[in-house]
Amino acid sequence: MERLFAAGENEIREAYTTDVYFERTKKIISAKGLDGTEVWAEFTLGSLPNKWPWAVLCGTEEILRLAEGMDIDIFGVPEGTIFRSRSPKGIRVPLMNIRGRYAEFGEMETAMLGMLCHPSGVATASARVRCAAKDKKVMAFGNRRMHPAISGVLDRSAYIGGCDDVASKIGGDIIGREAVGTLPHALMLIMGSDEAAFKAFDETIERSVPRIVLVDTFSDEREASVNACNIIKDLKGVRLDTPSSRRGSMREIIQEVRWELDSKGFKDVEIIASGGLDETSIRELMGAGVSGFGVGTSISNAPTLDISMDLVCKNGVSISKKGKFGGRKYTYRCPRCLSMDVSLSDDDDVTCSCGSPMEIAEIPLMRAGKRVHRKDPSEIRDYVLAQLKQLGEL
Numbered sequence: 001m002e003r004l005f006a007a008g009e010n011e012i013r014e015a016y017t018t019d020v021y022f023e024r025t026k027k028i029i030s031a032k033g034l035d036g037t038e039v040w041a042e043f044t045l046g047s048l049p050n051k052w053p054w055a056v057l058c059g060t061e062e063i064l065r066l067a068e069g070m071d072i073d074i075f076g077v078p079e080g081t082i083f084r085s086r087s088p089k090g091i092r093v094p095l096m097n098i099r100g101r102y103a104e105f106g107e108m109e110t111a112m113l114g115m116l117c118h119p120s121g122v123a124t125a126s127a128r129v130r131c132a133a134k135d136k137k138v139m140a141f142g143n144r145r146m147h148p149a150i151s152g153v154l155d156r157s158a159y160i161g162g163c164d165d166v167a168s169k170i171g172g173d174i175i176g177r178e179a180v181g182t183l184p185h186a187l188m189l190i191m192g193s194d195e196a197a198f199k200a201f202d203e204t205i206e207r208s209v210p211r212i213v214l215v216d217t218f219s220d221e222r223e224a225s226v227n228a229c230n231i232i233k234d235l236k237g238v239r240l241d242t243p244s245s246r247r248g249s250m251r252e253i254i255q256e257v258r259w260e261l262d263s264k265g266f267k268d269v270e271i272i273a274s275g276g277l278d279e280t281s282i283r284e285l286m287g288a289g290v291s292g293f294g295v296g297t298s299i300s301n302a303p304t305l306d307i308s309m310d311l312v313c314k315n316g317v318s319i320s321k322k323g324k325f326g327g328r329k330y331t332y333r334c335p336r337c338l339s340m341d342v343s344l345s346d347d348d349d350v351t352c353s354c355g356s357p358m359e360i361a362e363i364p365l366m367r368a369g370k371r372v373h374r375k376d377p378s379e380i381r382d383y384v385l386a387q388l389k390q391l392g393e394l
């Protein structure tokens with residue numbers, strides 16, 4: 001078999017995926033005897049896409065796994081931090097700082113940024129969907145829109161942002177939860193009828209898997225839903241993935257199915273909506289009787305964040321390229337309103353515009369190649385949800 005195009009883990013670690021100019025830089029630095037140059041590298045971004053007022057930082061854990069063993073120190077705001085890109089004075093807020101010899105980690109810039117930029121976009125889109133769906137269940141279904149090599153990354157990011165469950169097996173393993181799913185249209189078509197597919201699913205799949213079936217393949221959603229209730233005794237829910245050509249008002253279809261199920265005594269059977277949903281369409285369906293949403297492309301295809309890595313200190317002296325601010329900086333955050341500010345000192349009296357004293361927001365993540373911080377995805381997700389509540393978004 002010919003090789004697939006996706007890079008393997010070793011190829012990423014060996015900098016095979018890096019932009020070639022970083023490899024050349026390493027060679028030049030070495031040739032000129034500058035291997036010992038000590039730097040501070042700062043990770044910031046200038047602005048957020050889609051006019052988002054805030055974003056969720058995601059991907060730090062993978063950077064720590066990549067950097068383990070390199071002789072560097074890493075400091076940063078914890079993964080899951082909700083941040084704005086700039087301070088009130090317009091200074092870019094450092095999300096992460098690396099100290100070490102440039103030759104030790106410079107070649108990893110491409111990989112490190114990629115591990116932060118796209119996952120943070122996905123986690124942010126997921127958090128926005130979470131806010132729209134409030135206390136309803138949200139399942140991440142978007143892996144099929146992106147390359148399979150990053151399925152685990154996508155699912156982890158979607159979960160951290162606030163999705164309750166993920167669909168891929170690798171994603172389930174990474175977040176420590178069973179992957180979830182209902183039935184694909186393919187099964188309905190292969191089995192030939194809704195009823196045959198419902199029966200086959202119920203007879204074949206282990207009881208621990210919740211019985212949620214698809215009800216939009218052949219017949220009317222209302223009729224198929226009631227059929228499903230009659231065929232599967234412990235039916236957990238029905239999923240409506242009604243094609244856009246048949247939708248009219250999805251809200252009214254759901255209201256009608258809910259009415260029919262309730263009136264036939266199936267009040268506990270949940271309705272799951274899916275198919276092209278995003279934060280706007282989810283808001284439109286709230287209150288119609290939906291218990292949960294399957295959300296795909298709008299999360300996995302989230303805009304990537306334009307985070308960059310810049311050298312801000314060389315051999316103890318502040319430096320920077322044009323357009324950036326030099327010096328090792330510390331990120332402060334207001335514990336009350338979560339605003340952020342920046343200072344050149346880690347012992348500064350920084351006061352928020354809301355009147356509260358700010359606190360240092362960064363923590364040590366790695367010292368001399370050994371990680372000194374670890375949180376599992378559920379803890380990071382809890383942290384995201386707590387901040388969303390604090391901001392009044394949830």
Ligand SMILES: [Zn+2]
Binds near residue numbers: 337354355
């Ligand atoms: Zn404040």
